[in-house]
Amino acid sequence: MITKLIEKIKQKKAPVCVGLDPMPSFIPEHIKIQSYDEFGAGLKGAAQAVLRFNKEIIDNIYDLIPAVKPQAAMYEQLGPEGMKVYAETIEYCHKKGLIVIGDVKRGDIGSTCEAYATGHIGEIEIGSMTYSGFDTDMITVNPYTGSDGIIPFLNACNKYDKGIFVLVKTSNPSSGEFQDIEAGGRALYEHVGKKVAEWGSLSMDGYYSNVGAVVGATFPEVIKKLRKLMPYTYFLVPGYGAQGAGAAELKYCFNDDGLGAIINSSRGIIAAYKSEKYKNKFSSREFAEASRLAVSDMIKDISSAAGRGD
Numbered sequence: 001m002i003t004k005l006i007e008k009i010k011q012k013k014a015p016v017c018v019g020l021d022p023m024p025s026f027i028p029e030h031i032k033i034q035s036y037d038e039f040g041a042g043l044k045g046a047a048q049a050v051l052r053f054n055k056e057i058i059d060n061i062y063d064l065i066p067a068v069k070p071q072a073a074m075y076e077q078l079g080p081e082g083m084k085v086y087a088e089t090i091e092y093c094h095k096k097g098l099i100v101i102g103d104v105k106r107g108d109i110g111s112t113c114e115a116y117a118t119g120h121i122g123e124i125e126i127g128s129m130t131y132s133g134f135d136t137d138m139i140t141v142n143p144y145t146g147s148d149g150i151i152p153f154l155n156a157c158n159k160y161d162k163g164i165f166v167l168v169k170t171s172n173p174s175s176g177e178f179q180d181i182e183a184g185g186r187a188l189y190e191h192v193g194k195k196v197a198e199w200g201s202l203s204m205d206g207y208y209s210n211v212g213a214v215v216g217a218t219f220p221e222v223i224k225k226l227r228k229l230m231p232y233t234y235f236l237v238p239g240y241g242a243q244g245a246g247a248a249e250l251k252y253c254f255n256d257d258g259l260g261a262i263i264n265s266s267r268g269i270i271a272a273y274k275s276e277k278y279k280n281k282f283s284s285r286e287f288a289e290a291s292r293l294a295v296s297d298m299i300k301d302i303s304s305a306a307g308r309g310d
Contacts, residue, residue, distance in 0.1 A: 001137055001163035002205045002212070002234055005099050006259060008066030014299045015259075017101065017236070018061060018291075019266025020070040020089060022050045026271040028284035047081035050074075053287075054089050057270055060288040061295050062096035069101040069236075069264055087134055100136045101236065105167065106153075107142030113152040121153070121162035138163035140214055140236070143192055150199055154211065157203045163210040166196050168226060171216025171239030189222065193229040200233050208234050208260070217249045217263065224252040227260070235261040240298070241268030247301045263302055269294045 009015050027049050035049035058068070070093075075086035093100050106116040118124050119133035141153050141164050153164045169179055169189040179189040193213065200209030209232050215223055217239035227235075235253050240263050253261035272278045272294035273287040282290035 001099075001157070001161050002208045002210050005066060005138070005163070005234070005262070006206075006208065008097075008099060009259070009262065012064060012066050013303075014065055014295075015254075015262050015302065016065050016295065016299055017067045017069050017262045017264040018057075018065055018269045018295065019103070019238075019264050020054055020057070020068050020270065021074045021103075021266040022053050022270060023074060023267075026267065026274070027053045028273075028287055030285060043078050043081045047075075047078045047085045050078070050082070051085045051088055053270075054085075055092055056288040057291050058093060058096055058098075060292045061269070062093075062098055064292070064295050064299065065098070067099040067101055067262060068093050069103050069266075071103040071266070090134055090136055094135070099138065101165065102134060102136035102139040105140045105142050107145055107149045109145050109148040113145075113149050117152045117156040121164070122156040122160055136162075138165060138212070140165045140167065142167050143195070147195075147199070154199055154203055157210045161210075163212060165212040165214050165234075165236040166192070166199070168192050168196060168213040169215050169219060169222050171218045173218075175216065190225060190229060193226045193233075196233060197230045200230070204232070207257075208232055212236055214238065215253070217253070220249040220252055223249075227252050227255070231255065233260075237261050237263045238266075240302070241265040250302055263298075265294075265298055269298070 024046065031052050032049045035052060036045040039045040039048045070086060070089055072086060075082035090100050102120055104120060108116060120136050120139045123130050123132050141150065143150060143166050156162055157164060169175065181188045183191060196211060196213050200211035203210040212234040213230060215226055215235045215237055217237045237253050250263060269291050273282045273284060273290035278290045278294065
């Protein structure tokens with residue numbers, strides 16, 4: 001799977017992932033009104049507003065980017081109707097030729113972990129038929145339970161040509177409360193990074209592994225350490241844009257080949273029409289056009305960090 005992602009990154013010349021994290025406040029009023037009129041001002045109407053919002057953004061950016069990352073929590077907050085829209089969003093993105101990274105951060109042990117793997121990146125047999133649950137291409141996973149919580153996902157990667165991104169060093173300010181704790185002369189995130197490289201060696205797909213790492217852009221010196229620990233690991237990098245990181249913080253994410261990382265931006269793209277940079281250029285009805293310009297600007301901004309600058 002990582003080879004497929006790399007091919008699309010090269011094709012689009014954009015190591016960029018757009019997070020489809022549609023908070024209700026991001027959705028323009030005209031979309032809400034339309035959806036509430038048709039489906040009612042309840043969970044179904046709100047979920048359908050999310051779907052309309054997502055589709056319009058996707059229609060305006062799919063030709064620029066290789067991948068999207070829907071955050072499951074934004075859909076779960078709307079209950080079953082929201083999860084239906086999560087599945088429909090994944091399907092719509094696939095129709096547009098996008099790689100879909102499900103931001104689910106699952107992690108458990110035994111049969112529970114196997115069920116998570118089956119539901120998100122695997123298949124299940126029912127009678128004489130085989131079905132894919134959410135059918136995402138890659139997902140984020142939590143390593144806190146150790147190898148017991150990773151091997152089922154790893155097995156699914158190898159069986160179904162899928163991928164995972166393991167949380168190593170997250171971009172939030174309090175990440176250091178646990179991730180920076182020293183053990184054996186190294187920070188915990190370094191121990192996790194070393195283990196990710198080990199797991200990754202069991203699912204190589206060319207030069208890089210199907211087992212990637214989530215590494216926040218907000219800690220550039222940490223990125224430098226982790227890049228050395230995980231030379232064959234693809235980084236999924238949150239923290240760009242709205243969380244404060246820019247191109248300067250990204251340079252250590254990439255290898256000398258200009259590959260090795262895909263940079264995510266969520267609200268900086270999907271809520272671009274509300275930002276100081278774009279709100280005077282676009283109305284709320286032009287939210288998707290604002291997203292397209294934000295993607296273009298992002299690609300230009302990070303091109304030098306990925307070794308693609310002029």
